[in-house]
Amino acid sequence: MAIAVLRFPGTNNEQDIIRVLKGIQGADPYLVPSRQGPTALQEADGVVIPGGFSYGDYLRAGAVASVGDIMEGVKELIDEGKPVLGICNGFQVLAESGHLPGALLTNESARFICKWVYLKVSEHTNRFTQGLENAIIRVPIAHAEGNYFCSNDILDKLVSENQIAFRYCDKEGNISDENNPNGSIMNIAGIVNEQQNVMGMMPHPERASRIAIGSRDGILILENFVRETVC
């Protein structure tokens, strides 16, 4: 199905996403530079907002991109129930634009951090994590602002509505401060919206898409996403 991969000025993971999606049966990814505006999304069955540094991360990561015209098109697709996946900077854009609750603050270390992490997938799966209940998956992170934060009310709701998709953990699946790379509240690495059709995650599933590059755990998430664009 037609999957729009957005590129804001400064986005730099769009070719990676397209390359991986092309390897998944049924996916027909196409690049949408943000200047093309909402009309470029009319045919889309799903959207990926990839990682990078949209607008150079000026102001706040994702802040400038979140108010771009193209986001009106994204909103329409979300309202129609189509799946939208934000990875890294894409998660930041979705949080800034209010499609996902909470905010991504500067890492606790105040530094960019790139490393392989383990994620515990929630036992309550969503459209993006089907078949992965309680799984421990290995994917890399690479961000300076991935410290997920939200109010207690929102947090309670995320828990009660099963909106937490991934939490940072160790190899055995233990979730503790030691395995929290950036200071995220409750080790949260990824969440979905209430309707469960928008997911944001800081780790990069596309960077865990072949054994040769260290893991193919991430491709399972992208495969789920592609399947959902068909529904």
Next chain:
Amino acid sequence: MLTQTELDHAAKVLGRKPNETELAMLDVLWSEHCSYKSSKRWFHLFKTKGDRVYLGIGEGAGLVDIGDGILLGVAMESHNHPSQVDPYNGAATGVGGIIRDVISQGCKAVGLMNCLHFGHPGKPKNAHLLDHVVRGISDYGNSVGIPMVGGDLSFDDSYEGNCLVNVICIGMVRPGKVVRSSAKTPGDHLVIFGSTTGRDGIAGVSFASETFSDQEEENRGAVQIGDPLAKKVLIDVLSELVEKGLLEGLQDLGGGGLTSCAGEMASNGGTGVTIEVDRVPLREVGMTPWEIIVSESQERMLGVVSPENINEVLEILAKSEAPHAVIGHVTDDHLYTVLEAGEVRARLPVDLLVEGFPVPERVEGVIPVQKQSLEWLKDHYEFDALILDMLGSLNICDRSWVYSQYDQHVQINTVVDIGENAGVLEFPFNKRIAFSSDCNSQWCLLDPQQGTANSAAECLRNIVSMGARPILLADCLNFGNPERPDSYAQYVESVRGLGRFSNDFDIPVVAGNVSLYNEAETEGKIRRVNPTPQIMLAGIFEPGYSPIRRNLCTPWANLLLVGDTLPELNGTEFQRMTTGKIEGIPPVYRPKREKSIMNAMLEAHKFGLVRSCNNLGRGGIAIALMKMVMHSDYGFKVDLDYVPGSTSRDVEVLFSETSARYIAEVTESNQQQFMQIMEKHETSAVEIGLTVNDSVADFGDFEIDMREATEVFQNGLRQYME
């Protein structure tokens, strides 16, 4: 600054005194940085040709054929002086500049490396410099979406006051898409694009060609400011221009700005150029012609475009919204002409401007002779405590504080992350290439020739231990003031060492850079950096071969020590740790042994006999074994009573840094075949122990506590930076 001899020479050739603009142009192009006037005369010692070499030294990037129509591009450069003055911007623009070198050749940039040398981080100023340099590289490299694949980091007091920041960019291109940096056809248009021109980086190259003084603050205006967002836009628009084949020639604007860029392209093409400075898009008002013509503002490119293609090029550039303009054209008069509102502001023969300098006389002094003596050795050492100290020492400890700040995975081709012996990237058609960079400046200080050759050999072992065969070499030669005979002697000897290595191993030097004047004058005293010939090697794996890591990976396998161990403790990390000094004859470069052992190891790799492997470098056998065990689920038990070679004491066995040695993990069933291969290549190999199913480091006479080892290793650098 131009010397009196140079001024006289210019006046004589011109038949008149050069004007202000011409002087500024000559000043930058005749600077050591642009002209290589002290260094170039020795480049003939390098091996530069080879079957795989598509484009050698001389343009933005060297291009090497890795088969199936794929060329690997490599460029390497220093950004030392700017990084010392303004560490964040200096380092960031170093990365920006090296990326431009590679993409201006038509390449897609696919990897970055950086090699850093600093004073002790226990001093706040040094820690501050390192912190900001790493942030500069991180912010810039991460933003433009090019993975970091490796590098080097060392600490020595000689770098205090003059840190070294060397950067490498790796690219990839198909032969049909290669763009040359030359302006061949008179009448072609010169198009500047990417960014505007301002007053930042004015005469940066001249400032980089002088010794630091206490007044370094004054030079801040000579440091350029980077803009990674503009660079990303530039990368995208350039790839479109290259893909459509619309450029006749291209060069980035780096050191020396428009003067160097257009001048070199005219020189390469055997033509002339005319630049109309009033057409250059500016970001500041009131800039004079000479400021415009020498500005080193970042993120700019100069393209040579034929009249047929000019409209299409301008359309593409307009769509990208990047600043751009046609600023001149190629001529047949062999002159570099600068016009402002139609008036000639400068007119210099290209031959004079580019390489027309009077070759300066340089005197090669004498390198002090070192002694072989090991009299400084004590009778007794506490080996366990010593090994723990070494694991935490700055030149051995964990570097993840640095590299975890770099994006290593973007572009999804990274097979081996930083932290192993070499980083590995995957190229099309399952080609895998290993990249490693090394320089042991302590060895080079004691014996620049041997030290350089042996640093290169160490780098080679990094590549070979993973199973790859070296195919190319790039270098960045960082030395002191060439006008001082003792400093110049270090440079010349080092080039001889690199020349020897490249010829001995038949590895072509395809890219490089020389950075001289790396000295700081503080309180009237000159402090010169250790001779630092930073070497980078790339190696190719057999198709489908999975790179071998250094972590022990099977229990109950045998550990084999390959190569002879000699009592070589002078110039080593052990000597520095225990005496606080570096003296004596450093470990000797042994090309014949190194080569036969390389071939033996590569054959063993080829037959899949090696499970894990480490080469022996800083800290000798003791540290090599520790690095194999610290991140492994398994451990080792070894007995070092019999080690081939000529050592007579345990301390020599453990810490000697003799070259041409590896430790390989080989399972029992493969050992016979492994030994046969070693024998065939006349290489000594001996079983020194085995791997076990617990996390232990058992040296026979003593054991190292793993928890303690990991902790000191991880905190070695971190303790100063957090």
